[in-house]
Amino acid sequence: MSRVKTEAVPRRLHLNVNILHSGFVPSAWRLDDANPRAFVDVNHYVRVAQIAEEGKLDAVFLADNAAIVDQIDFRPITALEPTVLLASIAAATTHIGVIGTASTSYNEPYNIARRFATLDHVSNGRAGWNVVTTADLPSARNFGRDAVPDHAERYQRAAEFTELVKVLWDSWEDDAFVGDKAGGRFVDVSKVHAVGYRGRYFDVQGPLNLPRSPQGHPVVLQAGGSPDGRDLAARHAEAVFSASQSFEESAAYRRDLNARAAAYGRQGVKVLAGLTTIIGSTEAEAVRRRDDLIDQIPWRYSLNRLAGTLGIDVERLKLDEPLPDDLTLPAGGNGNHTFFHATIAQARRHGYTVRELIRSLAGGTGHRVIVGTPEQIADDIERWFNGGAADGFNLMPDALPSGLRDFVDGVVPILRKRGIFRSEYEGTTLREHLGLTRPDHSQSWRKRA
């Protein structure tokens, strides 16, 4: 399992769906066929996951916040805790991966190691952990802080946290469990190891109190945009979520990330680009769907949200003028680097007014939006994939489940005809879907020695 595979394997396109409650567009809950209560309805999440599995997608993905960080008077928010919700989803599916977000700033490593290992056990090897450091003030204030921890500190803690979680996942050797009824030997304790981790932030004795999980490690994912974030991804992530508006930016990001990973002796970190799709059977129909959705987002909401992304007072934004010239990242290096830069780049590239910028982002905060027919969307995906701008996509359909239904029925068959997407699952674990090897249990021990 630790062998380096040298035979040439054709690159495979990877597709996740981000189940952003009612969908990416803030007004998605207002569509005629939408269930407005979807954001807290387990049946909604299960149904979306089942459609994704029908389409043979790699995984469902759940974002997370431990605070209200959007304007709930206008739209749904990330509410249900991901690991619990993903266990519900895993119980109703058989193959699709289940990736959840959890913060390294407001959790304990032992608890996170256990929860994701448990999710890996109950899903038979389909779990993934998306590592985030949590940059918003409302979250900080729910955990005894008056301010967001400094950017550098958050990333130092995250690096130590993630390393420690991996070490805990490796604290049981793969064959430590014996279960010999006749001999009365349950576990070979010589194969269960204390970790004795003493770091700057954490002091954890270990071992974990459960056997190594089916994947060895649940898959580790991250979404680093800043230099610190990219470094964390290069050291620890097996796949990253990116938010690039252009092919060139995404290709450059992918090259940079792989160069950073290579410096740590690591290869093949998958770049999954964020992609919102608004699909119509004709381009005109897609544009109409987009416009209908956008027209139901109050401008007051969109302006506040854009101001939040840019870290400025909302009064500085004028709908029919360009963005202010003097935008800089919020002090202390906080705020979301990725969305800050992606949003400004999008406005400057096209010379957009604030109103045009908001329309082009479909009410979002920086992810790329394509509006078109299944054929047009498949063309775009193929171009990015074959051109090396991405290894796959973290899909954020405009509205759920309808936007994913259209993707699975319309776009996926075209990608299959072109030979770049699977017709059947070849394996049963998320690692197998993503083409990742199962880590040897001694990997993290060797590194520390």
Place this chain on the structure above:
Amino acid sequence: MSRVKTEAVPRRLHLNVNILHSGFVPSAWRLDDANPRAFVDVNHYVRVAQIAEEGKLDAVFLADNAAIVDQIDFRPITALEPTVLLASIAAATTHIGVIGTASTSYNEPYNIARRFATLDHVSNGRAGWNVVTTADLPSARNFGRDAVPDHAERYQRAAEFTELVKVLWDSWEDDAFVGDKAGGRFVDVSKVHAVGYRGRYFDVQGPLNLPRSPQGHPVVLQAGGSPDGRDLAARHAEAVFSASQSFEESAAYRRDLNARAAAYGRQGVKVLAGLTTIIGSTEAEAVRRRDDLIDQIPWRYSLNRLAGTLGIDVERLKLDEPLPDDLTLPAGGNGNHTFFHATIAQARRHGYTVRELIRSLAGGTGHRVIVGTPEQIADDIERWFNGGAADGFNLMPDALPSGLRDFVDGVVPILRKRGIFRSEYEGTTLREHLGLTRPDHSQSWRKRA
């Protein structure tokens, strides 16, 4: 919903099953029909829960430890994290309650409030939280501590933690969610409240980032044996798990707990007594099953475990002599009060040697064990229930699923014939099963005002 019900409601017996992996007896995994890997097999837990639901039991219960606190060379341990596992169980059942243990010493209140509220949402109102303070050193060492926090400190933190969790559960009024598509109003933000909690241990701004859950509050349970533990239960718990070896002890415990609760203006805290059953179609068959199980537990294991419960060196225990005379609770007030006292009381009452004591406890650490026919077990349950020694039982079958199968097929029908246990669920939530009212959202606010 906050009305005090005054009409006379017949007392109802409550039965939970504690899914202690392979079963209560340490050798349960060695039975011919046992799956030795059950402790990490989600299908095992689901199957046990489905049998319990078939028997119309109130709930399944999961204990928890965030460390290895038993001898894994000989037996299974509590491994999978409860909230994730309970979500899997909830997905495969429709009525039975799902109660999970989580520690107030090694978690953050915001995270716990959210996870159990999420479990309540995904189970449609079946969640319960068993509050524990965690007294063992291996757990402390997994969370940056060199020693177990002082007993009093643990309980002060637990009281503040539990109060804060309830306040967070009440931070959304029941009708805060609007979901008005035409008007574009998602949530009435005037009904979502910051909590601004500033305590000795916690500083949490709130509100919670999800709507009030179906039960208002997930049911709060506890297992306080010490005076501090009983006080915590009296203030916050709606049901308690007890470990009494005799009718008189249990009745006295129940009276004491209800008197303490009354002092806080609370009534009707349910006492659910721990009960291990070893069932045979004749008494001789039951005894044979017990002996077969006990004979497969290595004495070395049992001696170590008993020494741990008593907080003494194992060398001080002689199989054919009585317990030492000079036993006192471990220094600092730590150790498990309940099991320490229950174990000693059991030995003294019967004049047992160490060997006899271990047999009478079926390899356990203090919970009561009945060995007999379904009729004998039903008699005992009826006597305790009708005599006021308990409102119900936290069942810990000797082995799972076989011991629960025998209970549901053998004991439950007798309890029904005698009119003390339900034939059908009357409601769909855990609160309804336990006969608990749904807390008014403003309850915790009024108390703090």
